[in-house]
Amino acid sequence: METRVRAAADLAAELAECRRLLVRARELERRRLVTALAGVTADRLTALRRHLAAAAMALSLGEDARPALNGARADLDELLDRFREIARGVYPAVLRDQGPFAALDELIAGLPRPVVLDGGLRARLDWEIESGLYHPAAAAVTDLAGHQAVVPLRVRFAHADGRLSVRIDDPAPGRAAEKVAAGLRDEAERLAALGGDLTVEAGRGTIAVAAWVPERLGPDLAGVPAADLPAARAHAEAIASARRQAVAEMDSERRAVERDLHDGAQHHLVALRLALGMVEFEIGQGLVDTARDRLAMLADRVAEAELVLAETAAGLSPAALTEGGLATALAAEHDGAGRAVEVVAQARRFPPEVESAVYFCCLEAVGNARRHAPDAAVRIEVGVVGGVLRFSVHDDGPGFVPGSGTGGRGLANMATRMAGVGGTVVVESAAGAGTTVAGAVPLMPA
């Protein structure tokens, strides 16, 4: 009986750990995307604006605007190339249509180093499995073949022994194995969260990257005593379903980002490119006034493109949180909000998934306070006590009688977010005593 109880506790801990890894993998991916979006665009957008301004100036002075327009065109083309690369990486249409082998083939076609791809899949597999292996494989191949080299990289796909796996052999690596491993750490974490693995082995002047995902997302039940099988099966299904859900959520997020880019920033920039073509045509035809009006409109369009891009990125992860952490992001969010929200937070960094969960819980709690006690003063506190990150959001409003049904959906959202990082959240309130939302997340020893 005792061993049975312990086994149940172990299973629960395993499930909690699995959830934590999945939440973390997702947050890491979001942040990487936000960084990529910001890094890729800032300098070219500035250059584009400068060239457009120079062209407008030249036109109004009766000078030749074409050199500045050529510059603007080059800026735009470069921006579009970078966007294309990001959007393709986020969600390649070919992956959904034709599977990971074809998607990798398409990716390889655009890389500067020759890559020999062989092996393959006997049949299409569940989407979660295909997507789960493709992204780490793509990251590894891009990392190893993203530069000019004569010796080809060898990539082999296999589907055997209940695993979908890819092996990448680099007979002439340009970098040390440790560096390659460090660059792929996030991918390794993601695969571990799915029950798979990614390893980087250094041979004599060679590097081999091996990655795999299990064909079934539940843990292996071999060796489980017959008496424990029903419980173990239920547990395995819980883990498999958590993994499926995590991949599905990550995937729909990727898809949404790609769609946002495609219909948003990319669409604006391409339209801009057409308008630029019109300006060039009009100047060629001597229609200087029309060209000047159109140029003025172009500057507004650049601002619009920037705005939609910022929205895409903000939907993923607030820049202030990624860059400055909890204290900075909470202060920035509530700065100048009109009614007083006081933020008292230790200026230190936490794991990204923890920062993100606590940040959104605090916003949700402040939102609740605003709805139920519009005039109350709100105070957010964040600190670490005894290896546990604690936060509270207190308002001095009228309060409510717990259990009277007012907490509702908001509290459920907060509880789900906190559970994802192994934390808890409670609401304490009493009529006339205000309301406090208090949460705690045990921090893993670094």
Added chain:
Amino acid sequence: MRVALAEDGTLFREGLQLLLRAAGHEIVGAVSDGDSLVRLLDTEAADVAVLDIRMPPEPDGGLVTAERLRALHPSMGLLFLSHYAESHYLMRILEIGTESIGYRLKEKVGSVDVLTDTLARIGAGEIVIEPVLAKRLVERPRGERGDAIATLSERELDVLKQMAEGRSNAGIAQQLFVTPKAVEKHIANIFGKLGLQADATEHHRRVLAVLAYLRAQRTDP
């Protein structure tokens, strides 16, 4: 030239209409999805239909619409536009046809000269492939290909021509009065002579072989 246009992004659709008019073309209609384009072309005649690949009906409305248009109006030129230059799209386009057809990046048709040139070539029956994509495909895998096309036997050249017209192995066999097995053998020989090793998918090698052939027909893709 009379041009019909289907694109679901408003800004791009309007921008392209301005450019088309500036280039002296007549726009017979501009719509936002494939089904509307088919209906429009029931009553209006066009020399070239310009299609956004990714528009309704989702996900790749441009491609499915083009298949219908090619069947309904075989002599109408087709120009596909996309944010992406990808070989899997190109493969599907080559299956629709290899004459009076084009596939270009949206931003690359953003000047009157390029737009005019692209449409004129399609109107003249040519195939226009975004240069960056054609280059990427033909250059890979690296190796001496040179006059490889010239080393093909007459029969192999016949098979390659049929491939370039988008026919399947079975279709080629029927056309040339040989067995599908014989076609497979010829294709393996073609891949071998063109230096297309087994390091790519069958699909990919087909595209490469066709591109090599098309390139040999012209100096510049």
